[in-house]
Amino acid sequence: MSEQNARDAGPSVQPDDDLVFRKICGLLEPLTNGDVKLTRDTDLVTELEVDSVSILDIVMEIEDAYDIAIPVNVISETKTIGELVDAIHQIKQEQA
């Protein structure tokens, strides 16, 4: 995506981020005890105790929901829900 297009997409970033965030939370909830409030800062491993494969499975759901390709390599570098949202959002923009 060109710099110009990225700027054009600017205003839609926040609501779309929120949509991705809510989508991820919806997929995470069945895997958690329900006693942790999910925020952007929630740590996937230390707080939610979600294993690495489950996170990859969630990413696969996101790939199909938005018809984008999310490499495993990108996900292995994310720790919090917010970082995962940001990584997915960036890929969405690049592949738009």
Added chain:
Amino acid sequence: MGLFEKFEKDAAVYNALSDAGKNPFTVVMEEMTGPTRARIKGRETVLAGTHNYLGLTFDTDSIAAAQDALSASGTGTTGSRFANGTYDGHRALERELADFLGYSDCMVFSTGYQANLGAISALAKPGEDILFIDADCHACIYDGCQLSGAETIRFRHNSPESLDKRLSRYDGDEKGKLVCIEGMYSMFGDIAPVREFAEVAHAHNAFLYVDEAHSFGVYGQNGRGVSEAEDAMDVIDFYSGTFSKSLASIGGFVASRHRELDYLRFSARPYMFTASPSPANIASVRAALKKVVNGDGIRQRLWQNINRFHGAFRQFGLTLAADPAPVISVLLPNRERAFLAWQFLLEQGVYVNMAIPPGTPNSTSLLRLSVSAAHTDDDVTKVIDAYGALADAFEDARVASQA
């Protein structure tokens, strides 16, 4: 102390189980009394969790070949395949495997893990290639992807449609593409539609890599694996396998119809920088391979045992993960129940594997039984009786409990 803190949580569970003498991951086989029997905690136990599918670990011809090689060529090669450890036996085994599979080339590695690690990491380069892997692929395939540094995309397990969708997202991209699947998946014992995968991969100019670690010698009319059973030997690009299951030794291999496989000899680091398999290992594999090639009724005996176990377990109402296969897995609702069920079987004199997340598909917990052609009638009876008792004692291992 910072270095060890990350282990503390897992270590607490691990140590508690070990202290209680109940750690499934530290079982010691004190004495092997045959291909399907060992003494565990002083007790004669039926081994139904060792991947000794053809039961050749005590094959007299394999043992004699290994003993001869030991006398003739020594205990170890003290060198790597690349630098100073390639013997005539390594080359001969590569030729024999390539001929058996009908490919031009084959490379022998020191373990099956290293075969996948080495081949995948050498074939794909960061920024130049993309790897597509089945979600349920073994850790060594994931590790090969990671070591390669290349972009890696997962597709849904055993779904050519999911692969097609993901490959389509890269159509027009000039990068090299390699698709990795397994013939039989070792957790559930389910098999891949290899030919369909080959068609999808090739439609998108991708190569197909099939790991037949658990299916070599077991599937196919001639024992060439699921790829043979699926009539796909001539369309797959890379075929990997191990010596530590049906061939009853240790080591691994990658074979291909592409002569370029040979380039991996100077690019696959897990091939280049580790000691080559010992002469005795290679000799026993060559002898075991002859048994696979000759058939010798072994596969028939294996499949008879598979059907006996699977049929009995189904009768007990146990929740089975897949159709009859050399791996038969019973699903349990969670780790704790799987652990108790595993322990229950061991107390009945039957050793199987317990598998729990994250090493399992869909975060399942299961007991994995590996069938052997060497399981005797007595072994089969003991195992079936133990599973019958399990079905009585663990209602949640039965299908009805989940309805």
